[in-house]
Amino acid sequence: MSAFFQLAALFLLLNVGAGLLRILRGRTTAxxxxxxxxxxxxGTAILILxxxxxxxxxxxxxALVFAILAGVLGIVFARYGQPSAPASAQSQELKHELx
Amino acid sequence: xSLIDLITILLIGxxxxxxxxxxxxxxxxxxxxxxxxxxxxxxxxxxxxIMLAAALQVETWATRxxxxxxxxxxxxxxxxxxxxxxxxxxxxxxxxWEEST
Amino acid sequence: MTLQLAFDVVLIVTLVTCxxxxxxxxDLLRSVVLFIAFGLLLSFVWVRLQAPDVxxxxxxxxxxxxxALLLSTLNVMRxxxxxxxxxxxxxxxxxxxxxxxxxxxDS
Numbered sequence: 127m128s129a130f131f132q133l134a135a136l137f138l139l140l141n142v143g144a145g146l147l148r149i150l151r152g153r154t155t156a157x158x159x160x161x162x163x164x165x166x167x168x169g170t171a172i173l174i175l176x177x178x179x180x181x182x183x184x185x186x187x188x189a190l191v192f193a194i195l196a197g198v199l200g201i202v203f204a205r206y207g208q209p210s211a212p213a214s215a216q217s218q219e220l221k222h223e224l225x
Numbered sequence: 226x227s228l229i230d231l232i233t234i235l236l237i238g239x240x241x242x243x244x245x246x247x248x249x250x251x252x253x254x255x256x257x258x259x260x261x262x263x264x265x266x267x268x269x270x271x272x273x274x275i276m277l278a279a280a281l282q283v284e285t286w287a288t289r290x291x292x293x294x295x296x297x298x299x300x301x302x303x304x305x306x307x308x309x310x311x312x313x314x315x316x317x318x319x320x321x322w323e324e325s326t
Numbered sequence: 327m328t329l330q331l332a333f334d335v336v337l338i339v340t341l342v343t344c345x346x347x348x349x350x351x352x353d354l355l356r357s358v359v360l361f362i363a364f365g366l367l368l369s370f371v372w373v374r375l376q377a378p379d380v381x382x383x384x385x386x387x388x389x390x391x392x393x394a395l396l397l398s399t400l401n402v403m404r405x406x407x408x409x410x411x412x413x414x415x416x417x418x419x420x421x422x423x424x425x426x427x428x429x430x431x432d433s
Binding site for chain 3: 162165176
């Protein structure tokens with residue numbers, strides 16, 4: 127059973143490697159951040175599988191941190207990451223309010 | 226091999242399939258909006274299936290509660306993040322992809 | 327045993343590729359995103375080395391907090407650069423208009 131969990135974890139790690147291709151190739155920064163989101167979700171699954179394979183319950187806590195981290199990074203990126211995104215977003219919201 | 230182990234293997238196999246679908250979507254789809262659609266849906270279903278398999282394998286209810294908490298957090302975070310990234314990409318005036326005829 | 331070895335090899339290859347790409351990225355924003363991905367992969371390495379506490383710290387501080395701070399810093403830098411460019415074009419315009427006034431007075 128442990129070997130099967132290891133195999134599934136290896137498969138998911140290969141998925142992460144394929145996601146790295148998208149970070150290297152991706153045209154816009156938003157594409158790259160989506161790939162980081164994939165790292166977060168897949169990483170959570172890998173850690174759960176590793177904790178099943180080894181019986182170490184501390185890995186589940188790291189999975190919890192990964193889950194929180196993905197959300198924080200996305201919100202920070204949407205606020206600061208895009209070139210001049212905050213200003214244009216605010217002006218568009220103002221336009222909506224005026225209309 | 227007991228019945229629970231068999232169900233675990235089936236669930237993890239299905240979860241890996243959904244993760245593969247998400248990764249293929251990230252690599253093959255044409256723009257940010259379609260890619261975020263692949264990431265947020267397929268990956269969360271895959272994570273749910275793997276969490277169900279893990280919940281069958283662990284002993285205590287506290288651990289099952291923790292697994293459920295992780296899944297709900299991931300679900301909330303990825304829905305919010307997909308929305309935020311999509312809006313930021315629209316504000317940066319990226320055109321959504323249209324099928325060329 | 328072989329499965330664990332394969333896992334480690336794939337992890338190392340991905341990690342080194344990510345680090346190399348982060349070092350040679352053409353712009354800073356891309357570099358920061360690659361750094362965040364590198365932090366996530368590095369915390370897997372700590373898990374494989376059976377140091378879950380270090381992996382926890384790496385994921386929370388090394389990847390999340392540092393990544394967020396770097397993104398925020400990039401934003402500040404960009405605003406400063408835009409401000410400086412704006413001021414220099416303003417100064418250029420002012421000196422041009424002064425020269426025009428001087429030419430008009432001469433004639």
